Amino acid sequence: MTKVVILGFGNLATHLYRAFTSCEQIQLVQVFNRSIQKIEHLKNEIDITCNLAELKDADIYIISSADDVISLLSNTLNSKDKLVVHTSGSVPLEALSKHKRSGVFYPLQTFSKEKNVAFNAIPICIETKNESDFKLLHLLASEISKEVFRINSEQRKSLHLAAVFVNNFTNHLYHISSEICKDNDIPFDILRPLLIETAEKTKFLTPKDAQTGPARRNDTATINGHLEQLKTEQQKEIYSILSNAIKSTYTK
Amino acid sequence: MTKVVILGFGNLATHLYRAFTSCEQIQLVQVFNRSIQKIEHLKNEIDITCNLAELKDADIYIISSADDVISLLSNTLNSKDKLVVHTSGSVPLEALSKHKRSGVFYPLQTFSKEKNVAFNAIPICIETKNESDFKLLHLLASEISKEVFRINSEQRKSLHLAAVFVNNFTNHLYHISSEICKDNDIPFDILRPLLIETAEKTKFLTPKDAQTGPARRNDTATINGHLEQLKTEQQKEIYSILSNAIKSTYTK
Numbered sequence: 337m338t339k340v341v342i343l344g345f346g347n348l349a350t351h352l353y354r355a356f357t358s359c360e361q362i363q364l365v366q367v368f369n370r371s372i373q374k375i376e377h378l379k380n381e382i383d384i385t386c387n388l389a390e391l392k393d394a395d396i397y398i399i400s401s402a403d404d405v406i407s408l409l410s411n412t413l414n415s416k417d418k419l420v421v422h423t424s425g426s427v428p429l430e431a432l433s434k435h436k437r438s439g440v441f442y443p444l445q446t447f448s449k450e451k452n453v454a455f456n457a458i459p460i461c462i463e464t465k466n467e468s469d470f471k472l473l474h475l476l477a478s479e480i481s482k483e484v485f486r487i488n489s490e491q492r493k494s495l496h497l498a499a500v501f502v503n504n505f506t507n508h509l510y511h512i513s514s515e516i517c518k519d520n521d522i523p524f525d526i527l528r529p530l531l532i533e534t535a536e537k538t539k540f541l542t543p544k545d546a547q548t549g550p551a552r553r554n555d556t557a558t559i560n561g562h563l564e565q566l567k568t569e570q571q572k573e574i575y576s577i578l579s580n581a582i583k584s585t586y587t588k
Numbered sequence: 589m590t591k592v593v594i595l596g597f598g599n600l601a602t603h604l605y606r607a608f609t610s611c612e613q614i615q616l617v618q619v620f621n622r623s624i625q626k627i628e629h630l631k632n633e634i635d636i637t638c639n640l641a642e643l644k645d646a647d648i649y650i651i652s653s654a655d656d657v658i659s660l661l662s663n664t665l666n667s668k669d670k671l672v673v674h675t676s677g678s679v680p681l682e683a684l685s686k687h688k689r690s691g692v693f694y695p696l697q698t699f700s701k702e703k704n705v706a707f708n709a710i711p712i713c714i715e716t717k718n719e720s721d722f723k724l725l726h727l728l729a730s731e732i733s734k735e736v737f738r739i740n741s742e743q744r745k746s747l748h749l750a751a752v753f754v755n756n757f758t759n760h761l762y763h764i765s766s767e768i769c770k771d772n773d774i775p776f777d778i779l780r781p782l783l784i785e786t787a788e789k790t791k792f793l794t795p796k797d798a799q800t801g802p803a804r805r806n807d808t809a810t811i812n813g814h815l816e817q818l819k820t821e822q823q824k825e826i827y828s829i830l831s832n833a834i835k836s837t838y839t840k
Contacts, residue, residue, distance in 0.1 A: 543763035
C-alpha cells in the first residue's frame with residue numbers, strides 16, 4: 337500500500353484524486369491546498385489542510401501546484417526523507433533540490449475539471465533523482481495507468497515543446513477554422529468528424545505519410561484561391577508559412 | 589430504389605462503393621473508370637466499364653474523379669437528363685454546367701483506402717442546381733449518413749478552406765511534433781492520447797474556450813525557452829507566428 341499526499345488542487349490534481357481514491361493499492365492520506373475553500377468539499381472523504389506544518393506521513397508527496405509555485409512549496413515542505421515529486425512538464429527536477437529524494441510524475445494529457453478522462457490510458461512520464469526510488473514511483477504510476485515511460489528532464493523539456501504543437505497550436509488552428517465557419521454561416525459541427533479522424537489516423541500512419549492537401553500536391557491555384565478567401569493578414573501569414581513548410585518537407 | 593453509377597474510383601469512391609452496396613435502398617448499377625485495371629477486382633460484384641458510351645441508365649451519376657478531370661468527364665458524359673453530381677469540396681457546381689440537372693455530393697472526411705470509416709457519421713454536404721432535384725440527392729445522402737447538410741457553392745469553398753486548417757495544417761503540426769520526438773529519442777506514442785483528446789474536446793468546448801498553454805498565459809519565459817530548443821528556422825517561425833496569433837486572440 338503506497339501512502340500519498342497531494343499538494344495543490346488544480347485540474348490535474350482533481351483527476352489524480354479520482355484515480356488514486358478508486359485504486360485499492362494506493363492510500364491517499366491527505367490533500368493540502370493553500371486556500372482551504374477550494375478543497376472544503378472533500379472534507380467528508382479525506383483529511384484536508386492548508387497548513388504545511390500539519391502534513392501527515394506519506395511515502396510520496398505529490399506537488400501538483402502551478403509551475404511557478406513548485407519551488408516555493410518544495411522549499412517550505414518538510415518531507416522527512418520521503419519521496420517528493422512534482423507533476424509539471426516544464427519544471428526541472430532541480431526545483432525539488434532541497435529534498436534528498438525527489439522525482440517527477442508527469443501525466444501527459446490535457447485536463448478540464450468538467451470532463452472525465454480514463455487515467456488508465458494516459459501516458460505518465462516518470463523520473464527520479466535516485467535510481468533506488470524509481471521502482472516506488474513506477475509502482476505508483478502503474479497502479480493508475482498502463483502507459484508508464486521513463487523520461488529524463490531533458491527529454492521532458494522536448495516532450496513539453498512537442499505537446500505545445502499537438503495541443504495548443506492545433507487547438508488554435510481549430511479556432512481559426514471555427515472563425516471561417518462562423519463568417520460563412522456554416523456549423524463547425526460539420527468539421528468535427530474530420531478533425532477527430534485526422535487525430536485518430538496517427539494510430540495507423542505517421543503524420544508524414546498521412547499528409548494530403550493542396551500544399552502536399554503543390555497545387556498553387558488552390559493555395560492562391562485560399563489566400564484570397566482569408567480575411568486577416570494573420571490568417572494569410574499562417575496559411576502561407578504552413579503551406580511552405582509542407583511543401584519543403586516533401587521536396588527535400 | 590435509387591439507381592447510381594459511380595465514375596472514377598479513388599479513395600472516396602472506394603468508401604462510397606462499400607456504403608452504397610451495403611444499403612438496400614440504393615442500387616449501384618455500374619462503376620466506370622478510365623483505367624479498367626483499377627476496377628477489375630470488382631467485376632464479379634458489379635458491372636464495370638472504361639467506356640463512357642457503355643454507361644448504363646441511372647438516376648444519379650456520381651463523378652468521383654480527381655478535381656482536374658471533373659469538367660472533362662462531365663463534358664463527355666451523356667446523362668440523358670438524369671442528375672449528375674461531383675464529390676469535390678473545391679470544384680464549383682458550374683463545372684457540370686453541360687447538364688440540365690446537376691449537383692454536388694461532398695462527404696467531408698479524410699479517406700484512406702486502408703482504413704474503414706463509418707459512413708453513417710460522415711457529414712455529407714449537398715447542393716443542387718434545381719430545387720426539384722434536392723429531395724432526390726438528400727434521399728441518397730440520408731441513406732448512407734445521418735449528417736446531411738445543405739451547403740451552397742460559396743459556403744463549400746469556405747468549408748474546404750476551413751478543412752485545410754483542421755486537417756492538412758494540423759497534420760503538419762503532428763509531423764513537427766514527431767520530429768521533435770525523434771530528435772530526442774522519445775516515442776511519438778506518448779503524445780497520441782493528448783492529440784486525440786485535443787480533438788475530442790471540441791465536442792464539449794469551443795476551441796476558443798479550450799485554449800491553454802504558454803501563449804495563452806502570455807508566459808514569455810517558457811516561449812523563449814521553447815524557441816531556443818527548436819532546431820530549424822522554419823520551426824521557430826511557425827512557433828512564433830502561432831504563439832502571437834494566440835496572444836492576440838485573447839487580448840483583443
